[in-house]
Amino acid sequence: xxxxxxxxxxxxxxxxxMALTDPADLATYAYDATHxxxxxxxxxxxxxxxxxxxxxxxxxxERLPVVARGSGTSLCGGATPIRGGVVLxxxxxxRILDINAARSCATAEPGVNTAEFMRAVETRGLFYPPxxxxxxxxxxxxxxxxxxxxxxxxxxxxxxxxxxxxxxxxADGSRLRTGANTVKNASGYxxxxxxxxxxxxxxxxxxxxxxxxxxxxxxxxxxxxxxxLAAAARLALAITAAGLLPSRLEALNDQxxxxxxxxxxxxxxxxxxDGSAPGVDRQAAIVARLAGAQSGEDRAGEAAEAIWxxxxxxxxxxxxxxxxxxxxxLLAKVGELGGTLRGDWGVVAGAGTGxxxxxxxxxxxxxxxxxxxxxxxxxxxxxxGEFGLVRPAAEPAERLRRSLKSAFDPRGILNPLVxxxxxxxxxx
Amino acid sequence: xxxxxxxxxxLQAYYDxxxxxxxxxxxxxxCPVYAVEQSEASVARGKVQLARALLEGRLEPSPAVxxxxxxxxxxxxxxxxxxxxxxxxxxxLATRAQLLRDVGRxxxxxxxxxxxxxxxxxxxxxxxxxxxYRRSGLRWLAHYVDALATxxxxxxxxxxMLPSRSRSRPRVGPAPERPRYRVAYFAGCVTSVxxxxxxxxxxxxxxxxxxxxxLPRGLGxxxxxxxxxxxxxxxxxxxxxxxxxxxxxxxxxxxxxCATCGAGLKDYSGLRVPVYDVSQFLVEEAxxxxxxxxxxxxxxxxxxxxLARGQGVREAPRRLLRAIPGLDLVEMAEADRCCGGAGTFAxxxxxTSLRILERKVANAAATGAAIVASGCPACLLQIGYGLxxxxxxxxxxxxxxxxxxxxxxxxxxxx
Ligand code: SF4
Ligand code: SF4
Numbered sequence: 001x002x003x004x005x006x007x008x009x010x011x012x013x014x015x016x017x018m019a020l021t022d023p024a025d026l027a028t029y030a031y032d033a034t035h036x037x038x039x040x041x042x043x044x045x046x047x048x049x050x051x052x053x054x055x056x057x058x059x060x061x062e063r064l065p066v067v068a069r070g071s072g073t074s075l076c077g078g079a080t081p082i083r084g085g086v087v088l089x090x091x092x093x094x095r096i097l098d099i100n101a102a103r104s105c106a107t108a109e110p111g112v113n114t115a116e117f118m119r120a121v122e123t124r125g126l127f128y129p130p131x132x133x134x135x136x137x138x139x140x141x142x143x144x145x146x147x148x149x150x151x152x153x154x155x156x157x158x159x160x161x162x163x164x165x166x167x168x169x170x171a172d173g174s175r176l177r178t179g180a181n182t183v184k185n186a187s188g189y190x191x192x193x194x195x196x197x198x199x200x201x202x203x204x205x206x207x208x209x210x211x212x213x214x215x216x217x218x219x220x221x222x223x224x225x226x227x228x229l230a231a232a233a234r235l236a237l238a239i240t241a242a243g244l245l246p247s248r249l250e251a252l253n254d255q256x257x258x259x260x261x262x263x264x265x266x267x268x269x270x271x272x273x274d275g276s277a278p279g280v281d282r283q284a285a286i287v288a289r290l291a292g293a294q295s296g297e298d299r300a301g302e303a304a305e306a307i308w309x310x311x312x313x314x315x316x317x318x319x320x321x322x323x324x325x326x327x328x329x330l331l332a333k334v335g336e337l338g339g340t341l342r343g344d345w346g347v348v349a350g351a352g353t354g355x356x357x358x359x360x361x362x363x364x365x366x367x368x369x370x371x372x373x374x375x376x377x378x379x380x381x382x383x384x385g386e387f388g389l390v391r392p393a394a395e396p397a398e399r400l401r402r403s404l405k406s407a408f409d410p411r412g413i414l415n416p417l418v419x420x421x422x423x424x425x426x427x428x
Numbered sequence: 429x430x431x432x433x434x435x436x437x438x439l440q441a442y443y444d445x446x447x448x449x450x451x452x453x454x455x456x457x458x459c460p461v462y463a464v465e466q467s468e469a470s471v472a473r474g475k476v477q478l479a480r481a482l483l484e485g486r487l488e489p490s491p492a493v494x495x496x497x498x499x500x501x502x503x504x505x506x507x508x509x510x511x512x513x514x515x516x517x518x519x520x521l522a523t524r525a526q527l528l529r530d531v532g533r534x535x536x537x538x539x540x541x542x543x544x545x546x547x548x549x550x551x552x553x554x555x556x557x558x559x560x561y562r563r564s565g566l567r568w569l570a571h572y573v574d575a576l577a578t579x580x581x582x583x584x585x586x587x588x589m590l591p592s593r594s595r596s597r598p599r600v601g602p603a604p605e606r607p608r609y610r611v612a613y614f615a616g617c618v619t620s621v622x623x624x625x626x627x628x629x630x631x632x633x634x635x636x637x638x639x640x641x642x643l644p645r646g647l648g649x650x651x652x653x654x655x656x657x658x659x660x661x662x663x664x665x666x667x668x669x670x671x672x673x674x675x676x677x678x679x680x681x682x683x684x685x686c687a688t689c690g691a692g693l694k695d696y697s698g699l700r701v702p703v704y705d706v707s708q709f710l711v712e713e714a715x716x717x718x719x720x721x722x723x724x725x726x727x728x729x730x731x732x733x734x735l736a737r738g739q740g741v742r743e744a745p746r747r748l749l750r751a752i753p754g755l756d757l758v759e760m761a762e763a764d765r766c767c768g769g770a771g772t773f774a775x776x777x778x779x780t781s782l783r784i785l786e787r788k789v790a791n792a793a794a795t796g797a798a799i800v801a802s803g804c805p806a807c808l809l810q811i812g813y814g815l816x817x818x819x820x821x822x823x824x825x826x827x828x829x830x831x832x833x834x835x836x837x838x839x840x841x842x843x
Contacts, residue, residue: 024492025467027481028474033451039486045467072468073453091466137456315452315511360450362511 002041006062010044010086013054018045018092029087032072032079033315040067040081047092049169049206056204057173059086065416066171068200070111070139075316078146078199082417088204090141097207099124104212105164110141110205126212129156131248133312133357141205147197151248154352160196162211168195168203171409179209194404200415202408216274219247220284221304223262224269224291228335229253229347232269233327236351238290239271244283248272249352250311251331256346259361260310263297269351270307311348314359318380324354331356333383439483439526445519446480448512449473455506455516460766461499464783469496472506472516479523489530497524501773501784502656503766504737524658533658598627600641607640608714612679612701614670614693616686617649618805626805629837630685630706636718636840637710644677646670650692653771671698683709685831687804688771691738705735706833707745707803720839722754727835728797728826729757730788730811731764732804745803745832752839758795762787767802769810781810789814793825800829 002010002021010019020026020043030039041064046052059066065085072079081087090111097107101124108117114135121128131150132143142148144166149159165179179192195203226232232251239246250270252260257268269291273283284298299307322330327349334347334356346359358380405412455472456462468474475497481487497520506516598615611634615627634641647670651663670693674682682703684690693703710716727749735741742764749757768774768784788811792800800811812829819825 022490022492023487024478024490024496025469027487028468028477028496030481031451031477033453035451037486071453071456072451072473094466134453137453313454313509313511315450315454317450360512362513 002064006058006064007042009058010042010055013058014044014046014051018047020044029069029072029089030081032069032074032077034075034077034080036077036080036082038080038082038084040087041084043087043089045089045092049167049175052088052093052204052206053169053173053175055086055088055173056169056171059413060172060411063411063413066204066413067415068110068141068145068204070142070145071113071134071137073134073138074142074146075319076146076199078415079142085413090139093141093206096120099126099212101126101212104214106210106212108140108208108210110139110144110208112140114138114140114143121212122215125215127215128162128210128212129153129247130159130162133314133316136309136312140208140210144196144205144208145198145200149353151250151350151352154249154350155245155247156213160193163192163196164209164211165192166195166205166209167207169206170203171411171414175206176203201405202414204414216247216276218277218280219272219274219300219304220280221299221307222271222273222284222287222291223297223299223307224271224287226251226267226269229267229331229349230328230335232267233331233349233351235269235291236271237325237328239287240352242286242290244273244286246271246283246287246352247274248308249350251327251347251349251351252311253335253347255361256311256314256348256359259314259346260307262307272304314346314348314361316357316359317345318358320356320380320383322354322356324351327351327354327356330383334380337379337383438529439479439522442479442519442522443483445515446476446483449476449480449510449514450512451477452511454511455509458505458509460503460505460768460784460787461501461780463787464780465499470499472510472514475500475520475523476514476516479519482523482526489527491531494524494527494531497527498657499777499780501733501766501768501770503733503770505733505764505766508737521655521658521660524656525660526658528658598624598631598643600631600643601635603640604635604638606638608638609681610640610642610679611681611683611709612644612674612677613641614647614650614674614682614684614686614689614703615643616684616689616805618809619686622809623805623831626685626808626831626834629831629834630683632837633706633710633833633840634683636837637714637716638718639714642677642679644673644679646673650686650689652688652692655692656771667692667696668698671696675700677701681709681713685803685805685833687732687735687738687741688806690741691734694739705739705741705744705803707748708739708741710833710836711744711747711751716748716751718840720752720836723752723835723839724754724756725799725835726756726758726795726797727799727801728760728792728795729763729832730760730767730792730800730802730807732802732807733764733766733770735803736764741803745801748832748836749801752835755835755839758797760791760795760797762791765791767807767810767814769806771806774810785810785814789818789825793818793823797826798828799835800826801832801835802829803832805831 007021025043026039029043030037044055046055056066065083066088067079067081068088069079070090093109094111095109096112096117099106099121106121117140118128129152131152132138132148133150143159144163147159167177169175224235226235229251236249236251253267254265262268271287273280331349346361348359349356451473453473459471462471478493478496482489500520502517504517613630619627631641649666651666654663679701682693682701683706685706690703690705729746729749731742746757749755766784767788768781774781802808802811808829808831815826815829
């Protein structure tokens with residue numbers, strides 16, 4: 001519970017209506033897309049960097065936990081106020097400040113919707129590759145805080161490669177600018193890369209300078225039917241072994257393929273090629289040869305987008321990350337889960353990135369009825385363990401992590417208890 | 429929309445529905461209120477979690493909770509798009525009803541519902557009073573419209589929303605010689621009070637298509653507003669009365685021009701006569717046989733929530749419009765996104781409603797259409813108001829909002 005004095009100070013900073021303390025409001029900021037529920041003591045919705053800074057100064061003085069929140073789609077509790085305190089919403093920090101084609105970069109506030117940003121740069125003939133599956137609702141700030149990218153990472157690199165620099169506010173309210181607005185920026189500690197993916201434990205992002213590419217001229221989606229998920233993963237490996245770099249490579253199990261409207265009854269591999277028009281055609285011919293008898297149909301434009309939109313509409317229930325050469329083995333195991341993965345569960349495997357998602361397909365029953373995580377999700381997580389993906393924190397790394405955290409946030413107010421492994425790998 | 433569990437069962441019966449929400453947050457992409465408010469309580473996920481917190485005893489019922497549950501258009505976009513199949517609409521109705529039992533109804537809304545909507549005469553008075561008030565500047569009439577006037581910022585909006593049309597009862601005329609169908613016309617509250625010309629057009633069009641139209645005695649409000657505002661008992665009473673009147677009318681079909689009434693009527697359990705939206709009846713049943721003359725005009729169509737998602741009727745009104753020679757139908761972006769009217773929402777949340785409306789009007793204006801057609805008088809009221817504001821601001825845009833049937837009626841008229 002906050003004292004009347006602190007509530008009063010919060011209201012003085014962000015205004016009466018933007019400091020929420022009614023239990024009815026607090027109950028709606030007690031969660032993100034995980035099953036954890038922890039009620040905050042206040043929610044503030046600042047409209048400027050100055051206001052954020054003042055809130056953090058106050059929180060620091062009072063040792064109040066602060067959790068930044070975009071659209072609350074985190075799958076690892078990144079926006080859940082585990083220790084209560086103040087939720088700092090980015091809902092009013094939603095401006096795209098600049099799109100600069102000549103410098104291939106854009107500046108935006110953290111609350112900007114990711115899909116909206118992607119559309120805005122595309123109308124200028126530019127391209128922002130990081131494509132987290134939550135893009136229709138997630139925010140740039142949330143993506144950067146979580147280091148969230150998507151299937152295009154296989155060709156275009158991770159989100160970190162697209163954050164040129166940022167303005168951040170530190171735990172004590174002071175401000176810091178990192179990086180530059182140039183694509184090349186050598187020497188010195190790379191604070192930008194440290195902050196990206198730090199899950200709100202080191203700073204609040206108040207402005208992001210993002211790198212853009214020219215929009216590829218041609219884009220084509222190949223739908224390749226496969227015997228099962230493991231076969232789809234093997235085909236994906238063959239495609240990259242042949243020297244091709246598809247912009248997206250996603251393997252879908254049969255249920256997911258049907259739900260995506262891919263017109264297939266078997267598992268499929270979605271292979272998106274982009275680049276120059278002749279280049280795309282040449283690559284498509286090679287993929288067709290590799291797929292052999294399996295070679296399927298071909299979609300472009302809206303028909304292709306419709307399929308990707310379907311995929312993005314499925315909530316992720318669990319996620320594991322493996323080195324991509326281990327995908328066929330993992331997916332064979334996932335295939336054996338068949339009985340547990342009843343009709344409505346889908347598996348979407350990032351055959352380019354090694355990220356595998358267990359998703360709820362439309363109409364999934366009782367997806368949310370088991371608060372401690374559903375049975376398939378648990379089996380799925382167990383598989384991740386079996387494949388040695390949860391690395392225990394090695395001691396020197398853990399010590400470094402602790403000193404880093406206390407250097408940036410000596411009072412430990414920023415997103416306390418959010419799981420974070422020392423080298424950035426998922427702790428759960 | 430069907431399956432209203434009985435009033436007495438309470439919110440507990442809906443716990444499973446609340447648990448079905450996986451909190452993915454994807455409803456943020458489709459919720460018109462969230463696009464404006466940007467607060468978690470404004471989106472379906474937040475409201476479902478409020479219901480769950482109440483059910484789990486983590487939250488006490490309070491007027492603040494009630495207000496957040498009513499910050500919603502009942503547009504159904506979340507329900508239609510939820511990947512987990514959460515029936516948000518159903519859950520919300522139950523939660524609202526529970527809250528009203530626990531903490532009571534806000535004073536003003538109670539007045540509006542019980543005294544105005546439940547009583548056709550006082551609605552008529554309020555409507556006519558407002559119309560007169562607006563046209564004549566007779567300030568003393570204001571006391572007729574207290575129910576609207578006491579809503580914050582509501583009166584100005586209520587006045588400005590009124591279309592300026594004449595008031596008269598539809599004339600059904602003598603039965604055609606060999607009628608193809610005998611249908612009952614259900615003219616809802618908004619049409620009867622504010623759009624008598626529309627009612628007349630519906631009757632005229634049905635007659636042109638060879639129907640004998642009857643106006644059964646004893647019909648009242650369909651009850652949907654009462655259900656939306658948590659008064660299931662009053663809604664049921666109205667439903668029973670209407671069901672009796674329609675069952676006794678010995679007709680082959682019930683036809684309505686109001687999307688909301690249509691959705692409500694189709695949900696009546698004891699009704700023995702099939703209910704059609706007027707465009708659905710004309711296109712799918714009667715088959716549009718009468719000759720029509722050309723109408724050279726560009727039209728864009730707005731899908732009413734209660735027609736597109738509520739009844740699954742999207743194609744019929746479009747086919748009806750395309751059947752008019754010369755009419756150029758152009759699709760607008762986000763045609764099925766709520767216009768922000770949503771019954772009394774426009775009166776209880778004028779600011780939010782206006783911003784939702786602005787997006788709708790901008791989408792309509794971008795088509796270059798001269799007319800926005802929509803199959804619901806409540807949408808016509810809201811969009812007409814938005815178009816008026818656009819014109820007053822000196823901006824280009826469609827000049828009026830009409831029901832597809834009104835355009836069809838024009839096409840029947842002798843040259
Ligand atoms: S209501 Fe549906 S779309 Fe919204 S958060 Fe819950 S499960 Fe997701
Ligand atoms: S019914 Fe419409 S306004 Fe209400 S929560 Fe759902 S999408 Fe939002």
